[in-house]
Amino acid sequence: MNSILKKYGLTNQIKIESEEYNNLEVARVIEQQRNMYKVISEQGELQAQISGKLEYQSDSQNGFPAVGDWVMISLMDDKQAIIHNILDRKSIMKRSVSGSQKSGQVIATNIDYVFVCMSLNDNFNVRRVERYLTVAWDSGATPVIVLTKADLCQDLQEKLLELEDVSVGIDIAVCSAADNEGFDDLQKYVVQDKTVVFVGSSGVGKSTLINHLIGEEVLTTKEIRNGDDKGRHTTTHRQMLTVPNGGVVIDTPGMRELKIYTGNLSKTFDDIEKLASQCKFRNCTHTNEPGCAIKDAIELGDLDAERFASYQKLQREMSYNGLNSKQLENEKINRMFGSKKEMKNHIKKYRKMNKR
Template sequence: MNSNTLMQYGLPADIAAMNSTGLTLGRVAQQGRNLYSVQTEDVRVQAQVSGRYRNIAFGPKDYPAVGDWVQVRMPDNPGDNGIIERLLPRSSQFTRKAAGTTSNLQVVAANVDALFLCMAMDGNFNLRRLERYMAVAKDSGTTPVVVLTKADLATDFAQQVEDVAAIAGDATVLICDATRADGWQELQSAIEPGKTYAFLGSSGVGKSTLINRLLGSDELATGGIREDDAHGRHTTTSRQLLLVPGGGIVIDTPGMRELAIAQADVDGAFADILALAANCRFNDCSHTVEPGCAVQAAIADGTLAPARFSSYQQLQAEGAANTQLRGRAREHAKIEKMFGSKKNMVTIMRADKSKSKRKH
């Protein structure tokens, strides 16, 4: 690495200006269970979060993720781990529900300039899944780009592209065929030096294959497709930052069979339905039985697909429910940090109340 290492990794000016005495700036390049691989200007170092950091973190979302900028206390001995003391502000974050919980957020990738939402055009083609990805991408603070893979296996190419374009709205749609020498040129042309791109999609859509093409090597493992359901086998097991020759940074992520919504901009992903709703007779129209409902009229005349409206309703309900659960989980985490448990909190509050009565 040369003296501009962090510039190659997309260092923005505002982050570069955040200096702290005794700490070294770095970007999380890979994430394990308890350790992080952090790229600094001079070296790649293994690091863990400090005890103080753990004490102020309420949940998975508060911990560093791949793509995060952090300040590290470097080890005195080269073989020791560094200590992550601070997480710097994120410009964007793509989240999902953390595994094993009902509401906690987990950051999949941070400080990403564009999310490449990958969907294969073979038997794994699923418009409802794309709507889900679009809703989460719209909330992430970054730019969604739809990447259609395996174009050579399309079941009805023209219709599939038309259906995807209707869901993508103003988002760019790229079409890739990794079996052709030039089948990934649209994707390569979208990569800009110093920008970070995360590849997201279910198992078997070809994310790792496309990234290997961009890297010019077989750095990432790839797997086959199960013939019974057209789904792929998980080959990416951890998230990591990779430098693209000629500039640009990509993040490969493990395939997600289902993306459980924790935070999403459902309205942003269904702008067509919101535009219809603006013409309803009643401002509080539920779009079910009210007279003068523009949404139901669009469904009746074939302008709006019933399945898309049903998906909109489902994602709205799911997002609202998770918002409530997340608020409760956050409060519970705060109580545990302060008192150890809700039972201890009640005991302490009763004791304080009793002392106050005795004083008066």
């Protein structure tokens, strides 16, 4: 097996699948900038673009190559290649994007772990962690919560306590680049044949973590803004890098808000779904019905009301995906008023009240 591609995670299974394509070479996408790609093959790094046939057959963003993909290429010369096929993906992480696009945007593929990075400064937000975990669990990879900038935190145990309900069954690593602590906890995931993607808001220190794992400053980093603890964008595109001790990592641009395209609420909110199954009525809305296990748990203090509100918000957001503008408007009307008829009745009543 080629030593270059083995460093990037080439396995016997991928090699066997690639042999089904005659006259093409296997490569892995290691960088993406709009419609241009950088791939690694037996020939080394190559600039690549997709073939006209692949572009024609791709009816959504999912059909285009993404960082992490194993692809079949043909060489144009010693520096350029054409991507003809994408091999089967074992995992795929996506997010929703603004506009009319209904297929979602691929963040990374063929990943084993998702490092959900959150800084322990004023930017710490449990609800944001829930959002990232919902997408991470849905990808087919295993999430790990990575808390950064521990040297700036004066209440670490309180923050860990806040994450208790969110992090059931999930490993948490606490790191400080300033004190050079916590990196051994990350290294056990970044090993041969494993791919790790780093996700999180701008300024949480993803690039700094990767630099420490690699052992040199390969990625540019910037300090957070003074006064508001908000990060500055440093990474502008997705890229894959090898780690000397084995394994590969994928750096991604910081996201101000991760919009959910598809997600696994059952995994992230297992406690809430178990409670909901105990409600007296199967179609319980958890508002005014008697025998509601959710309401009882909130009143008893066994369930955080904010956590349940977060669950409902993400549930609504996921059901909006794939709707056109008219369907989206109808869905919002139904949620606010129950139906268009009820909305019209509400407007009539409001107008009558204003005439008095």
